[in-house]
Amino acid sequence: MNIKDNAQAHIKRRSLWHWPGFETIEEKASIGELSDKIGKNKVAKLDLADYTPAMRALHQILTGTLIYSTQRKKDLPPPTFTDRDLKEGLRRSWTAELIGHLLVKYESEWYADEALSKWNEIDELFEEEKRQQKALIEAGLDELGITEPYLRDFALDVVDEAHEHVKSNWQLEKAQRIKPSLWWKQVAQAQAQNPTANTDANIPKLSNLSADGKAWFIHPVAMMDYFKVETTKLWHEPLDNPQRTYFSSNGRNFYWNGAFGYVRNQGAKAHTGLDLFADINTPCYACLDGEIVQYKEEGGYGNVLVIKVKGDDLRASRNDYTLEFTDKDKKEIVQADNFNINADHFFLRYCHLSDKHADLKVGDKVKSGDLIGYTGDTGNAKGLCNPHLHFEIAMKKNGNRTHTGNLQKDRLAYKINPAFFVNLQTKDEAKQTKVKERREKR
């Protein structure tokens, strides 16, 4: 977001919280009022008109969603927001999601005056509750025909005693937990006296705490879901419907022969890229944005086009591939020992391309998805029954070899298994067989 002044003058700002899909509610009721209305056995008797704004929003969600489910099946009365209804609602993802999208502005629990007036409102509710319990007990005694004063007093004294206990606990909670945690006012006042000295326009100012202790309460998980950005991968497959070659060059169904690693001659011979089945003249595309740094014949590789790409772009394109061939005699590997995934640049090497070039030359910039050439049967793939694109991802531009004395290991040097980037599709055996038969007849 551009936070500079007037950067988005055309966008009318209504409220910081005014996002589509979210409902903003300013709850005006005091804690005492809320506790009273939500209190046990109260909600059901309450008139809709007496609901507070937050209660009304919640009620609307619950009736709108629950009324069509269990409640209706069981022919129960429309839901209110008793504990039971709320739990029932949170069990259903669509109701829970709507509840998560309620943004409520309410006074912080860390804000109160010195006398704790707002919390003291709750004191009276204990008295009210005690009166109600006593009335219930007296009605019960009447029904049982118990008139003896000492028996009646005994029953009622038990209620008094229990309530004294609850009340003294509540006083302790106010004094020992609530009062020491009232930091809001102090911080808000300190902020007002010392406005942020920072004048650097690039650093967003810290917002001050409101002097009235009111804050927006949000559901962080519902919020994150809203801001979840669908990241579009830059990666484009090197050709349409990329799939492994089903046949080896001599026509056997050794489909592991095109994997990266020690996959040929019972594990004795290395294969330095990923062979993707492609009939002659299949269009090839740039997998990432980059620059063409080579477009020429390179021995056994035939015509090779090389695109230099950014390290970050390649790293962001890695998929969750797991090695498919892990036997001793067909051992696919992740990468060469000397390959470094944190390099600044990498080279995508498209090998055995056709002589039919795309209209591109060395030095040209390409975008991911651009047509860069066509597959062919050049180099050591010439005339084979399994036409394919030999695709490599390397740290060096050319078919570099290091010289450690281990020829097969040296051939793999500075390269990584392209299957971690190409999203391989199922092999079309029928099609590959048809192409093979056609090529063998020539």
Ligand SMILES: [Zn+2]
């Ligand atoms: Zn190959």
